[in-house]
Amino acid sequence: MSDATTxxxxxxxxxxxxxxxxxxxxxxxxxxxxxxxxxxxxxxxxGGMWPYIGNxxxxxxxxxxxxxxxxxKIIREGYRRRxxxxxxxLLAAGDSPLERLLVDRVVACWLQVAHxxxxxxxxxxxxxxxxxxxxxxxxxxDRAHVRVPKAMRALATVRRLLVPAVQINGAEKQIxxxxxxxxxxxxx
Amino acid sequence: xxxxxxxNGTYYYRSVRVGERVVKExxxxxxxxxxxxxxxxxxxxxxxxxxxxxxxxxxRWAALEAPADELDxxxxxxxxxxxxxxxxxxxxxxxxxxxxVRRNDGDGAVDRAD
Numbered sequence: 001m002s003d004a005t006t007x008x009x010x011x012x013x014x015x016x017x018x019x020x021x022x023x024x025x026x027x028x029x030x031x032x033x034x035x036x037x038x039x040x041x042x043x044x045x046x047g048g049m050w051p052y053i054g055n056x057x058x059x060x061x062x063x064x065x066x067x068x069x070x071x072x073k074i075i076r077e078g079y080r081r082r083x084x085x086x087x088x089x090l091l092a093a094g095d096s097p098l099e100r101l102l103v104d105r106v107v108a109c110w111l112q113v114a115h116x117x118x119x120x121x122x123x124x125x126x127x128x129x130x131x132x133x134x135x136x137x138x139x140x141x142d143r144a145h146v147r148v149p150k151a152m153r154a155l156a157t158v159r160r161l162l163v164p165a166v167q168i169n170g171a172e173k174q175i176x177x178x179x180x181x182x183x184x185x186x187x188x
Numbered sequence: 189x190x191x192x193x194x195x196n197g198t199y200y201y202r203s204v205r206v207g208e209r210v211v212k213e214x215x216x217x218x219x220x221x222x223x224x225x226x227x228x229x230x231x232x233x234x235x236x237x238x239x240x241x242x243x244x245x246x247x248r249w250a251a252l253e254a255p256a257d258e259l260d261x262x263x264x265x266x267x268x269x270x271x272x273x274x275x276x277x278x279x280x281x282x283x284x285x286x287x288x289v290r291r292n293d294g295d296g297a298v299d300r301a302d
Contacts, residue, residue, distance in 0.1 A: 029269045
């Protein structure tokens with residue numbers, strides 16, 4: 001990333017002090033601490049932390065793409081396109097920044113799984129290897145495989161509980177609305 | 189592993205682990221000793237190179253996983269804060285549930301979930 005981009009994103013993002021304060025407040029706020037929530041709310045509403053986290057998500061994708069494809073630009077482009085397709089399948093119109101971030105996380109986790117699978121398969125197909133090296137790669141593969149369902153679960157939870165959904169059933173003249181986990185059906 | 193002088197000759201011994209103990213194993217003197225020492229030296233270098241390769245591999249993985257771990261932590265934290273702000277609570281890392289709120293329905297205050 002260029003210095004100019006960093007500077008621009010900083011100007012709409014958090015100051016260093018705010019970033020530190022925000023990081024410190026996240027734990028208590030998640031636990032429901034009212035004071036921490038009150039302090040975090042304006043930062044969330046202002047969206048100041050999205051540039052930083054968005055950059056982090058892009059960085060994660062880039063480092064895993066580098067690790068998977070090395071200097072081979074064609075294979076890299078293939079994985080890049082597949083990652084973008086997956087992102088497209090997971091994103092929905094009107095997604096919040098949080099949902100977009102959670103989708104980016106799923107994509108990053110998918111890249112990690114692909115990398116771990118390729119690496120371990122190459123090891124198994126190659127010459128004989130020391131047992132502990134095999135165990136190391138298998139452990140990496142297991143860790144990567146755990147990340148995907150965890151990331152999917154976080155996305156599903158946010159969508160189920162935070163995203164309002166409206167379904168109109170024209171034939172039976174029913175409107176089913178669902179908001180923050182509470183469903184309600186209204187007859188016409 | 190070492191050369192040892194016994195009487196007028198110099199002989200090469202290597203250390204070998206037998207169960208819990210390390211014992212000295214006679215490799216030979218003269219040309220046999222030199223070949224044994226050279227072989228052991230190559231094995232040592234191979235092991236050191238393998239250890240170095242594994243260490244570098246672990247460091248490479250750590251560097252790859254560090255930003256991914258940070259992203260996981262941050263997104264989990266942000267999702268948690270967003271849910272907490274929307275009135276949800278999670279007990280002991282279980283399911284997120286609506287926070288119980290105190291409501292007054294006219295007959296006195298009662299605790300109930302939204």
